[in-house]
Amino acid sequence: MRFANVSGRACLVLDGRAVDIAEASGGALSSDPMMTADLANHAALRALAADVDPASWPALREADLGPPVPHPGKIIALALNYRTHAEEAGLAIPTEPHVMAKFPTCICGPGADVPIGDLEMVDYEVELVLAVGRRCKGVAAPDAWSHISGLTCGNDVSDRNEQFRPPVRQFSLAKSYDAFGPIGPTMITPDEVPNRDDLALGCRVDGEVRQQARTSDFIFDVSYLMAWLSRYVTLEVGDLIFTGTPGGVGDSMDPPTYLRHGQVVELEIEGIGTLRNRIVAGEG
Numbered sequence: 001m002r003f004a005n006v007s008g009r010a011c012l013v014l015d016g017r018a019v020d021i022a023e024a025s026g027g028a029l030s031s032d033p034m035m036t037a038d039l040a041n042h043a044a045l046r047a048l049a050a051d052v053d054p055a056s057w058p059a060l061r062e063a064d065l066g067p068p069v070p071h072p073g074k075i076i077a078l079a080l081n082y083r084t085h086a087e088e089a090g091l092a093i094p095t096e097p098h099v100m101a102k103f104p105t106c107i108c109g110p111g112a113d114v115p116i117g118d119l120e121m122v123d124y125e126v127e128l129v130l131a132v133g134r135r136c137k138g139v140a141a142p143d144a145w146s147h148i149s150g151l152t153c154g155n156d157v158s159d160r161n162e163q164f165r166p167p168v169r170q171f172s173l174a175k176s177y178d179a180f181g182p183i184g185p186t187m188i189t190p191d192e193v194p195n196r197d198d199l200a201l202g203c204r205v206d207g208e209v210r211q212q213a214r215t216s217d218f219i220f221d222v223s224y225l226m227a228w229l230s231r232y233v234t235l236e237v238g239d240l241i242f243t244g245t246p247g248g249v250g251d252s253m254d255p256p257t258y259l260r261h262g263q264v265v266e267l268e269i270e271g272i273g274t275l276r277n278r279i280v281a282g283e284g
Contacts, residue, residue, distance in 0.1 A: 001046065004060060019049075115280050124259060144222060144223040150190075155182045
């Protein structure tokens, strides 16, 4: 299944059309986009998808899209999960995951402007984002995928100045400014892609390719991550996990190259789609 947040309402995406879940179900199912992240609703959603005629519903328009999971309880982000990113940063390959938090108010959707004000060291990071579908603790690695309700694309936008500024590095803050967590354009269930552990992903800035990789390049795959994280933290429905970015970030270019007002960042993940956001002045 493919889900979208269309003008604040939960929708199924069928044949390129946006089927309003609450309307199509006669009010039996919620209009809240957060409901699509709950695996408890997926049986009813599959039945609805099989029964509805998408031809009578409007075409999906990018301009109407919001973040597919607009109000996550918490956001966990991986610091290093691709060898290429560790190598370009001059860091050793980690032997266990390194994580940080992003504040939930950083979330925004496709087409949203990302305001950076006068910040001069703002960077992009394309990442596969997992939506947790059921409350869990101590998940066994072989069962990990059964706890994931959706996959989407995310940009872990980062203020590198604040991230590395002494005396104490502010990783979470630097990645949590308003609109520093674009996600979308849609969310798919893992069964939508046969190669869920080997998805192509990439990033373009004003059309220039900056990042290209596959999720099979993860240092810690999804099953390991879910098991490791849930050893320490109770994961809840609607939590998001940003799984790390590959090499090619602007901070590691020669010379370092950061985002500027007016630039358009496009992130693409196989099977999910393209997430576009424009960098603007605004307040940063």
